[in-house]
Amino acid sequence: MSSQRVQSNWAPAKVVVAVSGLLIALLTAGCGGGAGKLTIGIKYDQPGLSVKNPNGSVSGFDVDVAKYVAEQLGYQPSDIEWVEAPSAQRETLIQNRQVDYIVATYSITDARKEKVAFAGPYFQTGQSLLVRADNTDIVGPESLQNHKKLCSVSGSAPAQRIKDKYPGVQLQQYDTYSACVEALKNGAIDAVTTDAVILAGYAAQSPGAMKIVGQPFSTELYGIGLATDNQELRRKINDAVQKMEDGGAWRAAFDKNLGASGYPAPDPPRIDRYQAGDRSRVQVYGRYRDRILHAFWVTITLTAYSALLAVILGTSPAAMRLSPVPTLRLLGAGYVTVLRNTPLTLILLFCSFGLSQTLGITLADPNSPTSIADSNFRLAVLGLGVYTAAFVCESVRAGVNTVPLGQAEAARSLGFTFTQNLRIVLLPQAFRSVLTPLGSVLIALVKNTTIASAIGVAEAALLMKEMIENTAALLMVGTIFAAGFIVLTLPLGLSVTYLGRRLAVTR
C-alpha cells in the first residue's frame, strides 16, 4: 500500500530510490554479493531481548529477529559478527558504518529518522509498570501518585515522563534497570517503569515473582536501524520481517524468550515502508487524530462544567459584596482577593494534594478503574470553577453598577427588600449587560483548562507535550493545537459579542 503512495505522489523520491538502488546493486556486486561477514549491533544486557551469555553466545528476542533477517539476506549464523550497541551510541555506530544494522530495542522516532533509516517496526510496546506478584494496589500509573516508590534509569525518558505526569510519585533512580529490579525484589521500591517488553524480559528471568500491570501508557515501535542511503537493504529487511511475522517464527521467538513472563504476546505491528524525507505532515495528524479529538473533547467538557460551577459559585460572593451585612461584604471581598491573586497552577495543586490526598475528599469512586482520571477531572473542575468564580463575581458586580440608580430606587420605593431588589431588579439586568465580559471570562476559562495538565488531566496541553516528544514535527503539532484553540475561542467570542448586543438592556 505504501508503495502505491510512493508511485502516485513521490516521483522525485522514486528517482532517488531507483538511483540509490542501482548504486547499491553495483556496489554489492563488486563486493561479491551475500558472501562475507555481517555486523549486527545488539544490546548485551537486556534479559529476554538480547543478552550476552556467560559462554559468549548471544540470545533473546532481538537476537532471534536479527538472525532471522540475516538468514533471509543469505548469511549463515557463523557469518554474523555481534557488536554491542548501547543506547547512546546507536546512531553513531550506523553513521560510521561500524554495523550493517542494529536490533536493540530501538524505538522509531522522527528525531532519529533524521539520522538513520528504520526497517520494521518488528515490535510494538509501551511504557508500563512492573510490580511484585503479590502487589494488588498498583494497577496503573495513576496508582503511583500517592507517594508510591517508582524506579527507572536516571534521566531516561520513561522516568521523566512519570515524574512530570505524576508529581506525587517518589522516583528512585539507578543507573541500570537491573538495579531497579533488585530493589523491587527487596521491597525497597514498589514498581519499575520502562517499556513493557523490557520489563517482561526481567519478569521472565524469575517466573512468578513479578508481574506487569496496567495498560501501556505510551507507544513505542521498535525498528531495525540502518544507514539512510541503503534503501535496497531496507527493503530486504522489511520483507524478511514481514515473512517472520507471517510465518509464525515471530511468535515462536517471542514465546521462547519472553513467554515465561506471563506477558501476553502482542500482535506484530504493521511494517512501515515510509519514504525518507516523506514524513508527511498529514501523517502526524492522522496517527494522533482520535487522541487529539478526545483531548479537545476533554477541554470542552472541562470548560462546560467549570463554567457552570463558576457562575453558580460566583454569583453568591457578588451578592455578598453588595449586601447590607458588613461581615458578608468582608467575606465576599476576601474570597475574591485570595483567589484572584493565587496562581491557578497552585490552586489546582491544592485541589489534588490538599483536598483529595490529605483531607481525603474523594470525588470519584476509589474502586473504579478510572478513579484517578475521574477524580483528576472533577478536582480540575472544582479548581477551575472556584478560581473563575472570583472573576465572574467581579463581572457581575460591575454589571450591577451599570444598572441606573433609578431602577434600584424605584424598587426600594415599591418596598422591595434587598434580596428582592437584587433578585428581581438588579441581577437580571446586570447579567444581560455583562454578557460580553462574562464571555471573555469564559474564553479565558477555555484557555486556562490547559493548566489542568499540571494534575494530569488528559486535555489538549498534555497531549501536545507527548506529541512533541514523540514526533519531530514541532511546527505541525504547534499548529494543530493553536488552531484547535482558535477554533474553540474565536466563534465563542463572536457569538458572545453578538448575544451581548442582542440582549443588552436598551436604555
Add this chain to the structure above:
Amino acid sequence: MSRSTVIYDAPGPRARLRNRVITVITVLAAVGIVAVALAKLGAKGQLAAAKWEPFTTANLWRTYILPGAEGTLTAAALSIALALALGVALAVGRMSSGAPIRWLCAAVVEFLRAVPVLIMMIFAYFIYALHDVFPATQLALAGVVTGLTLYNAAVIAEIVRAGVHALPRGQSEAAAALGLRRSQTMRLILLPQAITAMLPALVSQLVVVLKDTAIGYQITFVEMVRQGTVVGSQYGNYLPALLVIAALMITVNATLSGLAVRLEARLRRSRRSAVATAPAAAQAAQIDVPGTAATASNTVAGEVATGQIRPA
C-alpha cells in the same frame, strides 16, 4: 451618596438585629469550617511541628524558595518589559492608517489572545531546544518569557488601544489643526495620555504576569510553585510548602492589586475630564481575558456619564 442608600434602605432596629444575627451565623459558620479543616489536617499530621519547622531554617529559603522567587521575578520583569514594548507597537500598528498593517496587527493580536499561554510556552521551549537558540540552563526561562510576552503584549495592545479610543476626539483634532502628522499625534498627544490613563490596568496586568509565571512549572522552569513542590518532596511536607508559597504569592499580588486601585483612585481625582481611567478595565484585564478591557472602559464611561451606582 453612600451605597447603603441605593440598593437597600438604611437599616432600622429590626434590620440591624437581623444583620447582627446574620453576622453571628456567618462568623460561626466560617470558624466552624476552618476548625473542621484544621482538625482534619491535624488528624493527618499536617500540623505537626516537624512539617512546619523547616520553614524556620535558612537553608530551605536559600536553597529552594529564594531561587524560585528569583525565577518568578526575573521572568515577570523581562516579560512585562518586553510585552509593554511589543504591545504598544501592536496597538500603534492596529490604529495605523495603512490597511495592510492594521489587518496584520489585528490578526496577530487576535491569534495571540486565542492561544493558551501554556501552549505558546511549550512550543517556544521545544523550538528553542531544537534549534539551540539558548543555552540549556536558560531554556525554560526563555520559553516562559516568550509565552508570557506574546500573550500579554496582545492584552496590553488592547488596553492601550482602548485608552486611545477613550480620549476625547478634540485631542487628535487639535493636533491635526496644529499641523502634526499622524505619527506625531500618536507619539506626542495620544499615547502619553492613553498610557497614563491605563496605568492601573497595566499594573494589574503585572499581577497576571506574576501569577502566570507559575505556568512555567510545566516546562521545568524554576519558579515559586515548582520550588514549593521541591520543598514538599524534600521535607515530606507538600501541603505546608504549598500553603507557604500561596501566602507569599497572595501577599505580593494583593499588594500590587491594591497599588492598582490606589493609582486609579488618584488618577480619577486628578482629572475632572471624562478621560476614562477604566477601573473595571483594571479588574477585567486581570482575568487574563481578551476583549474585556475595551468593553469595561465603555462601561465605565457610561457610568461616569449617568452617575450610576458607584463601585465600592
